[in-house]
């Protein structure tokens with residue numbers, strides 16, 4: 001059977017109507033205490049109609065883990081109701097919706113009195129400043145925050161969870177030898193660097209049960225010879241696999257260095273490496289903005305789903321146009 005962008009597929013037992021995914025993108029429209037607003041209901045509702053899956057933006061599991069102070073969060077029961085309205089807006093358009101759970105670690109923007117926590121006391125840059133090395137009690141508290149956030153996500157009606165372990169945020173900081181210089185149960189070897197993410201994945205899985213979709217977003221490379229590289233990240237995912245249902249393959253963010261060559265589809269080879277080592281669904285992302293490229297990735301089995309980011313911000317109907325291959329209407333110049 002030929003598989004195309006329009007073919008339905010599954011993540012865990014959840015049926016998705018096609019292979020297009022709205023990539024998670026922060027909207028910087030949260031209230032000061034992290035609540036979603038009418039903006040989010042409208043924004044996600046407008047972009048849901050033609051994708052199988054909406055991934056809503058990075059949503060903090062604790063206030064001190066917000067990536068920006070205008071991010072949304074799910075660290076209090078009061079966050080559930082407005083998020084439930086976002087879920088309903090997406091469901092009304094016959095799409096499914098996952099929440100992206102995150103903690104910024106050393107790349108968090110704090111409120112006064114909050115502590116910048118990371119695996120090791122190593123700064124990302126001068127702007128964020130020097131973090132504290134999180135102690136066992138703080139790590140336990142963060143794992144518990146993920147557990148509670150997972151329960152609230154399910155209560156809010158989300159169809160699944162994406163754990164944000166990419167782009168240099170807390171979970172990625174634990175995985176990478178550049179940011180994790182601990183010499184305890186959570187660092188010192190590749191296996192021990194995996195332990196914190198493993199504990200988070202176990203806590204989330206125990207909270208939501210076996211049938212609820214839980215996937216992870218990973219950076220396949222740190223673009224630094226001292227950091228993670230794709231085959232290693234594939235091995236990491238293989239160890240997490242029994243707890244997860246899919247992987248979303250991005251790259252970078254651990255250090256201020258950026259990839260030298262960002263061409264359309266530049267992360268597809270990383271998705272393909274993950275795809276060759278797992279039977280679970282793989283989501284590719286990054287400059288996959290034409291039907292031809294997206295179809296090729298699916299047909300050649302380099303990935304199972306295609307996430308689209310920036311064009312969906314500018315044009316809420318981008319997915320429909322991509323699927324129908326209609327060119328953008330020519331704007332009349334008056």
Ligand SMILES: Cc1cc2nc3c(=O)[nH]c(=O)nc-3n(C[C@H](O)[C@H](O)[C@H](O)COP(=O)(O)O)c2cc1C
Pocket residue numbers: 023024025026027057058100164166167217250285286287288307308309310311
């Ligand atoms: C405005 C903006 C906000 C973003 N916010 C997030 C986020 O909250 N979580 C995340 O994992 N990636 C985030 N990203 C990265 C996107 O999910 C995506 O990986 C990236 O834009 C590349 O895909 P594209 O070329 O289709 O835009 C963001 C990107 C943009 C442009």
